[in-house]
Amino acid sequence: MGILKFIGRAAKELSVVFAALAITACASTGGPLGLSEAQEKAIGEQQHPQIVAAFGGEMDDPHLTAYVNGIFDRLMSASEQPNADIDIYLLDSPIVNAMALPGHVYVTRGLMSLASSEAELAGVIGHEIGHIFKRHTAKRVSRGNLAQIGAVAAAILTGDADTAQMVGQGAQLYLLRFSRSQEYESDLIGTRLLGASGYNPLGAAQFLNTLGAWSNLEMQIAGVQEPPEYLKTHPNSANRVQRAAQEANAIGAGGGDVIRNGYLKRIDGMIYGDDPMKQGFIRGRDFIHPTIGIAFTVPQGFQMRNTSQAVVAQSQSGAQMQFTGANVEQSPTQIIDGPLSESLGVQLSPSRAININGRNAAVGQARADTQGGQVDVTAYVIQWQGTMNYIFLWVTPANQTRGLQQPIAQSVQSLRTIDARSANTPPARRIDIVTVQSSDRASSLANYMAFPSYKEERFRIMNGLPSNQEVQPGSLVKLVR
Structure with missing residues (x-):
């Protein structure tokens, strides 16, 4: 997860609430866009x-x-x-x-x-x-x-x-x-x-x-x-x-x-996947970022993914969460009522000031119609240190919101500081180039792949090896370890 340096204003083309992100470029005369x-x-x-x-x-x-x-x-x-x-x-x-x-x-x-x-x-x-x-x-x-x-x-x-x-x-x-x-x-x-x-x-x-x-x-x-x-x-x-x-x-x-x-x-040796120190990592229901020094826990049943802009999570029932950070010289209530509501295209108000683990925070909520039906959008903004604010956005099907209120509140309350030394950060996975030995087979080499499942399928695709072919002794292949 990266940390955003600002909350931008929503593009005016998002005239429909939560419209697709594809924003149409302007057109005039000359060139592909009328531009030189x-x-x-x-x-x-x-x-x-x-x-x-x-x-x-x-x-x-x-x-x-x-x-x-x-x-x-x-x-x-x-x-x-x-x-x-x-x-x-x-x-x-x-x-x-x-x-x-x-x-x-x-x-x-x-x-x-x-x-x-x-x-x-x-x-x-x-x-x-x-x-x-x-x-x-x-x-x-x-x-x-x-x-x-x-x-x-x-x-x-x-x-x-x-x-x-x-x-x-x-x-x-x-x-x-x-x-x-x-x-x-x-x-x-x-x-x-x-x-x-x-x-x-x-x-x-x-x-x-x-x-x-x-x-x-x-x-x-x-x-x-x-x-x-x-x-x-x-x-x-x-x-x-x-x-x-x-x-x-x-x-x-x-x-x-x-x-x-x-x-x-x-x-050979290039990092594969996320860099745990730079981008944080997921362990069970916890997201841990040792460099920034924060961690939080998602509710039971939510599956997390760590992206370069945010941590996102989703439950099997369709509830979703986004966690990210922003350097903004505004109070949590001002962030929710102003740039965050503008960027979402829905007014998360009236927001109210709250306290989360001794820190200034705010919460705002709105109901919106989407292609999948009505949803409730709940935003928590927590002023962490100076101008750094952390933001939880929760999107829940309207008929599930009441039952998820307590798990969501507990997840937000779980945001905490951690010591990088005690984070037990796993090493980054890396590309490992090895020479195939005479006794090697695709299946045996695939066992070394640092994936929980589909090891041989990943090995074959990453090495351009069709399912009906075997590795050749003396050739080089990629592993992820």
Whole structure:
């Protein structure tokens, strides 16, 4: 969980309470949005800090960052616009994602952990470059600043699978879904860039195939029917994979650099998933953040997920919670009555001042109509230290609110300080590259994977190993330990 530095104002386009987060960009004349390239670049510069903050900041790994930059430079040098003013950033997020804004390309370490070769990563980067070259991103960026807390909460409140999964993947600053034609266009550019720069052009199709398999497994595990974040903004399909492969074959899929072993050695030791010290961790019903020095407990029956913007939890009956923090120079009642209500699009008033464990706090509640029926929204704001406030947002089906009042109150009251030394912080999981021995099998290697379930399925997908194939002695494979 990251700590928000402000509560932004809600975008005016959210005229319907808890409408979808996709905010329509403005249009006038000229260019994709009626904007000049300089204006598009300015939009990218404005949104850039929010993307970086929402996805964990830039990776503090000069060697890995330089490696990614080298791949990017190789692709750009072979492109039709080698001098285009574009930079690439490696983001410290476990979320599998890659994004583009005018002048900016982003990939996450989560995506790097899923790729199995330099050609695959280059295919992703080339695809994002394609979006910029064709000015797709200028059509997709939202106008102004999204209210970050409101965005996460609105995603919870909409009640539909699309926005609910957004919360599950982090509820970051979202770009609208690219159209199918735009995806095909960028696939084409990315695949051709691979060939032009000397990579095996099949890299793009291979990663799309891996991504689709990983997406299906994640949906199966989570019991949802919506894809993860990357596939929301980059719709995937078997047809996309097939078309990318056909284009690769047309330009010479049999040749070019793959660079599997070199890539795997580069990511050896990279953190996988959340960094417990930086992002906190979940232990049972407790969320613990040793660096910030806080912890709280969710009610029985709630399942938590730790995202880079918030901790979210959900019960089987549909009640949901979001916990986050904000540096705001306002009292708890002012926060609820002003920016928080504005960002949610519903008035959480009259708020009332309360005391929680000796700290100034406030609570506000409102009832709202959503696609799934009436819900009650309850917001608690606790002034923690100075201008730092912690915020609990609870969304409960109206017919469940009374029965959940006491468990919710107890959860809010459980917010407490902890000593980092006594937090018993688990070590971060890391990518471990190993050499396959003659006695190894996929099933035996999968036993080392630091996952509670679906070990072999994860192992096979992360290593691009089909279900009907075995590992080859002497080859390198990825483990997560």
